[in-house]
Amino acid sequence: MLKRTILATAIATISLGASAAGFPPAPAAGQLGALLVNPYGNSPLTALLDIRSKKPTDIVVTVKGKGKKGVDITYPVGPQTVNTHDGIPVVGLYANYSNEVEVSYKLDGKKITETYKALTGSIINQYVDNRNITTLQEIQVKKVAKGFEDRLYLVNSHTYNQHGSDLHWSGLKAANASLFDGSPAMGSLPFENPPLTYIVDTQGEVRWWLNQTATYDAKSLDVEKRGYLMGFHDTGYGGYTFVQGQRYGTFNLLGQIQSMRLPRGYIDASHEHNIMPNGHTLVRAAKANYVNDQGDTVHTVRDHILEMDQHGNLVEVWNLAEILDPYRDALLEALDMGAVCLNVDIDHLGETAEMQIDAPYGDIAGIGAGRNWAHVNSIEYDPKGDSIIVSMRHQGVAKINRDKEVVWIQAPSEGWNKELSKKLLTPVDSKGNKIKCTEKGVCEDNFDFTYTQHTAWLNNSNGNLTVFDNGDGRGHEQPALGSMKYSRFVEYKIDEENMTIEQVWEYGKDRGFDWFSPITSNVEYMADRDTMFGFGGSIHLYNPGERTIGKINEIGHSDGKVKVEIDILSDKPNTPHYRASLVNLMSQFGR
Structure with missing residues (x-):
């Protein structure tokens, strides 16, 4: 090691x-x-x-x-x-x-x-306090197979901010309220931490670093310097996308950064910024001062998809609260409240919550627009049908076209209304035979739905869907023992004409709780060496006082063997990482 x-x-x-x-x-x-x-x-x-x-x-x-x-x-x-x-x-x-x-x-x-x-000089983490175990994140190389020695990985991680978040959205709880009532801050601007953004090689050495001050300043009231730096994608023309708070943009490996503010009326960009083939950009955001169907004026939470052109003009909006059902609570009531995305509260580890229509608004797991009912964490453009595929941590995966029509839904059947139930994909085996599943998603054959999943992206080699199945709330319940939880890399083949879904590949179930990543994480297919590359960003998050592992893996797609395994240990205990990416320097500089 x-x-x-x-x-x-x-x-x-x-x-x-x-x-x-x-x-x-x-x-x-x-x-x-x-x-x-x-x-x-x-x-x-x-x-x-x-x-x-x-x-x-x-x-x-x-x-x-x-x-x-x-x-x-x-x-x-x-x-x-x-x-x-x-x-x-x-x-x-x-x-x-x-x-x-x-x-x-x-x-x-x-x-x-x-x-x-x-x-060169040394590099520094400007946010060190008495919680730190190491000044920066420790890298442990577990395995590198022959032929993978030249791999480079971009780590998108963060550290906790000892200053605390001092810039919050606030607003009226209801449209007819006359005073601020002290309820939790609406929206998700408190959702922020200082970035740790760097590239590691297969010897565990850091080979690139982005200064924290390039994007973030905890003491600044300037929203340009606040938020959670995340959502990286290789643009294909010499840079990476990102979102952070109230802006979205790109950066390159030489450290140049270009960004734009979200269109007026929209707030809280996080998790995903993806570029479409026509150069337009897809960003997951939220709506400010939105009047929900209860008549309350709220800031919504992680439930709007924006399409902007290269000049920042807003081309299209997908308001998921109108397209889907913001009151479906089948998975929400099964979630572990110890960690809902990057909001980690170890004091509530193992607890679940009942969803209430009159709960406070804000960045909390709940039903209805103004609460975290959907939690979109990835967007994929699908040219087939000019559609988007969205991963919703609290609902499932759905494909939606430009006419705002749901094409299909990958999720257990429990809790969907009559119209949306028609859009559920039916699990089948390799011969096309229907697989019997309960409404909570427990299936008889070699099939499992995803739960609290991340990064529902397309495999560009065959059009299949690859997903990081985090696995919290599996079967819409918490297991008898927390150690029974597991995560997976999983690949599905979807037949839209027959509305079926076949599980064609998986990895991780046999590694059990020691590979379980309850939040964050990503996976995607790499054609150059026929691997599934993935990052479990929150392994051991639930072990109080321990450093959280972000595990980089490349798994052979044909043989299921580990080709690369590198652990990234957080600098402070119980601090999640977000994603990692395979670096393609030809894409960055070869043009």
């Missing part, structure tokens, strides 16, 4: 124009220009090789691994990337180290290979 702890002392700083201060510019390090560490000030384990108006082509960058077992990071750099930065991006440096970087390229038809030195 390899074990590494991220160093934390000081952040490398950007050089702000030395020549303007009376000093000459940095000298060329080779036939091109100077190597500038942290060129945009947000990403201290990166550099940019200036090209001084020259025109290198056929560029390949290799950051040499540290020591005998260190992992080399090699990637091509395309002409668009060079033009965009007026230089050659260098990503994959070690912290607090004199890195060796090899750059090969052609210049005036001649092939050139040069070696550079890039000295």
Whole structure:
């Protein structure tokens, strides 16, 4: 077992124009220009090789691994990337180290290979308090199969904020109320924590870091610097999507960040920002000052899907409270109240709650618009039928078209109204035979529904649906013993014409409670090496006083064997991680 702890002392700083201060510019390090560490000030384990108006082509960058077992990071750099930065991006440096970087390229038809030195400083977590066990998150490499040594993983995690959240939505509990009544804050703006955003290699070394101050400041009242940084997707053109509080946008690995505010009237973006084939963006948000069917003015919670064009114009809105049934409580009353998404309260571990129509409004598990009845945590665009697929932690998975019609629902049958019951998918076996299931979802054959699931995404190789089945409330009940819970990576084949669903692949059930991830997490198919890549972001969350494990896995799709397993241990006890992503440097820099 390899074990590494991220160093934390000081952040490398950007050089702000030395020549303007009376000093000459940095000298060329080779036939091109100077190597500038942290060129945009947000990403201290990166550099940019200036090209001084020259025109290198056929560029390949290799950051040499540290020591005998260190992992080399090699990637091509395309002409668009060079033009965009007026230089050659260098990503994959070690912290607090004199890195060796090899750059090969052609210049005036001649092939050139040069070696550079890039000295970096250390990286720091600015939110350390007496709860910390380590200054940053500890990385433990459990297994790396031959042929997977070059993998890189982007970790989307957070730490608890010792300052506490001091910026909240507030509002009237009812439309006719004359005073604020002290009920819980409406909406989910208190839903925030400082980010820990970095890339790890298969030796457990950190090879990229995004400064926390790039997106977040707990002491600021500026909503641009508040919220939960999350919802990363590779854009395919040199960056990653994100959402955070009242904004959505993209960042790249050199540390450049572009963002926009949510359209007026919408609030609380979190969990998901996905880009459609036409360049439009899908963001999960909520509606401010919404008059619900009880006549109360509320801020809704995690139940609106927004489609914006590239200029921020609002193109389409899916209001799930009108499309689905916000009063269905079949799963809600079976949930463990110790952790509902990233709202963790160990004091209520193992408890369930009865859903009441007159409960307070706010970011609480409950029924009706103005409470957390749906909890959408992923959005997938499906070009088949110009539709979206939404994972709703508290309801199931549903496909909805642009006309706001439900195409299908993947969930047990209990609690759905007459019209929506017609949209439920019927489980079948590999021969198309119907599998008998109870209304709570307990099935006789090799089939299981998902419960409190995350990331219902399409397998681009075959069109199947891949889901991280967290498994809380399985069978719409809490088990006799908490240790009986389990999570799964699962893949389904859906036949929309016959309205059937077949479970074609699963992993994790046999690993039991020690692999159980009650909240967060993600899974998706990776065609390049035929694996299911996934991240269980909250393993051991329910073990009081223990560090929470975020477990990176790649599982062979054909043989079901573990190819990669890396544990990310939280810096504070009982602190969940969110997601992880497989890094494709060709996608980031190859254009």
